[in-house]
Amino acid sequence: MTPAHAHTPHHDGSHSHHEDHDDSGQAEILDLDAEVLAEHIASITAWLPLKAEPRRIVDLGCGTGAGTFALLERFPEAHVTAVDASAGHLQLLREKACARGVSDRVRTVQADLDADRWPDLGTPDLVWASASMHHMAHPDRALRSVRELLTPGGLFAVVELDGFPRFLPADAPEGRPGLEERAHRATDSFHAEHVPHRGADWGPMLTAAGFDVEDKRTVTVDIEGDRSAAIGRYAHGSLQRIRGAAAPALSPEDLTALDELLDVDGPHSILHRDDLAVRTERSVWAARRP
Numbered sequence: 001m002t003p004a005h006a007h008t009p010h011h012d013g014s015h016s017h018h019e020d021h022d023d024s025g026q027a028e029i030l031d032l033d034a035e036v037l038a039e040h041i042a043s044i045t046a047w048l049p050l051k052a053e054p055r056r057i058v059d060l061g062c063g064t065g066a067g068t069f070a071l072l073e074r075f076p077e078a079h080v081t082a083v084d085a086s087a088g089h090l091q092l093l094r095e096k097a098c099a100r101g102v103s104d105r106v107r108t109v110q111a112d113l114d115a116d117r118w119p120d121l122g123t124p125d126l127v128w129a130s131a132s133m134h135h136m137a138h139p140d141r142a143l144r145s146v147r148e149l150l151t152p153g154g155l156f157a158v159v160e161l162d163g164f165p166r167f168l169p170a171d172a173p174e175g176r177p178g179l180e181e182r183a184h185r186a187t188d189s190f191h192a193e194h195v196p197h198r199g200a201d202w203g204p205m206l207t208a209a210g211f212d213v214e215d216k217r218t219v220t221v222d223i224e225g226d227r228s229a230a231i232g233r234y235a236h237g238s239l240q241r242i243r244g245a246a247a248p249a250l251s252p253e254d255l256t257a258l259d260e261l262l263d264v265d266g267p268h269s270i271l272h273r274d275d276l277a278v279r280t281e282r283s284v285w286a287a288r289r290p
């Protein structure tokens with residue numbers, strides 16, 4: 001595939017649920033993210049300040065199930081209600097649940113969490129939302145809905161990220177060092193307009209919605225020297241996804257170099273590099289419903 005056919009980016013995590021044709025590209029990235037960052041996600045589920053093992057969990061904006069499956073593994077007695085606007089993501093999640101033999105512990109619900117009223121999601125003792133609250137048009141309203149949904153004393157875990165990880169060394173690619181950082185910066189105005197809450201500090205908003213914010217933790221991801229193909233695919237998918245938003249603000253030389261990295265058949269393909277890393281951060285807030 002040539003990079004010229006890269007998807008129009010709604011992403012770097014951002015998503016419009018009105019554009020289902022774009023879901024399969026996002027699904028692949030979400031799956032790679034879950035695979036590459038599995039240990040880090042597990043460290044977050046292990047850290048949650050829970051008073052008792054949760055039995056009823058809701059995963060809001062579950063995507064293809066990164067959090068759902070991490071939670072099912074961490075809490076073997078729990079059932080998860082996985083909620084997303086994307087029918088395609090939910091279908092993939094159900095297929096995975098079958099393959100892993102846990103379909104009796106997962107219920108999927110297709111819903112628009114921006115809607116005034118949410119469907120019946122039960123009375124969870126843990127609600128998990130990873131990289132999804134920043135998609136809400138009215139995050140304050142969504143946070144209040146979560147407060148009402150949770151059982152008193154229950155925990156809301158909000159996981160946030162700044163965007164796609166960085167993969168390339170600073171001196172790469174040859175001739176255009178620092179290209180990756182420039183490509184990300186070139187998407188800043190796009191993201192400021194379309195996903196203004198991405199990378200937000202959720203603490204004050206959670207407090208304003210009536211939660212007691214009990215703890216916050218930032219997990220630093222720095223995977224070096226792992227030559228797995230998944231990291232190459234993750235790097236390729238991530239850069240491909242930001243290309244459209246970055247292109248108007250990149251110099252022609254940078255755009256050419258970016259397209260060379262994205263050209264999987266070309267000699268400069270990012271898939272052929274053996275110096276990729278994964279550098280990113282995930283922050284998590286643990287908020288209790290009083």
Ligand SMILES: C[S@@+](CC[C@H](N)C(=O)[O-])C[C@H]1O[C@@H](n2cnc3c(N)ncnc32)[C@H](O)[C@@H]1O
Nearest residue numbers: 061062063066084085112113114130131132135
């Ligand atoms: C960046 S993905 C994160 C997926 C998953 N939580 C994870 O950590 O891999 C954001 C998810 O939120 C979903 N989403 C975005 N807006 C939504 C809305 N208004 N209602 C329900 N889901 C939404 C998207 O379909 C997507 O699956």
